[in-house]
């Protein structure tokens with residue numbers, strides 16, 4: 001695996017891609033887990049060259065403390081990528097990613113304004129900024145995003161359509177621990193007690209999905225929210241039922257007419273903000 005830090009080194013290595021076939025890209029902020037590795041494996045299966053980036057992007061953190069405490073483990077990440085057979089690890093400095101001030105406002109559509117967009121102002125603009133920059137530097141044929149960040153996946157899809165970026169955006173299933181907790185870099189910040197509490201996110205989503213399986217069509221938001229009542233529970237930011245294409249929330253309303261209803265949740269466990277989601281059909 002080549003470890004590259006500069007745009008010129010990256011361009012040099014990618015220069016003869018025409019001869020070597022397609023390029024797959026997995027953008028990350030490091031603190032890698034098996035969810036990331038599943039993206040690398042998918043990219044390897046579908047492309048002749050796989051590039052993974054590690055960059056903890058300051059512009060997408062609306063809370064500076066969250067940026068400070070975001071887990072960083074460069075050596076362990078490098079070893080994991082090497083083992084997974086990644087071809088290029090691109091790990092640029094902030095100056096390489098943002099040679100000038102990062103002040104542009106991107107057109108991301110209504111999907112970016114809902115849910116995470118409401119609770120984390122500026123977050124998706126920061127994601128758009130770094131993803132667009134990486135897609136321009138790497139020009140991959142395909143880029144792989146975990147569906148745990150479902151809204152991010154929809155926003156990035158919108159970004160590539162809006163700015164006519166020729167990369168196919170591929171959403172990959174959330175990878176879960178055996179007890180259901182969605183894998184996330186932030187899980188590394190949880191104590192064993194916190195981790196047990198964090199399971200309420202999965203339980204609340206599963207309860208909404210089970211209700212749909214039993215034939216219930218409405219009241220699903222309340223079913224999920226009930227999992228967060230009590231001082232020992234994670235502090236709920238939102239539990240929402242939404243249209244899976246637009247993320248327009250439907251609250252406790254009837255899901256019958258929605259082709260792809262999805263439940264989405266964000267909650268804090270001992271200061272660590274976690275998100276998860278589940279397709280309801």
Ligand code: PAF
Pocket residue numbers: 027028029055057060127130131149152
């Ligand atoms: O999902 C993430 O880890 C980040 O938001 C991403 C896509 C790497 C952009 O910084």
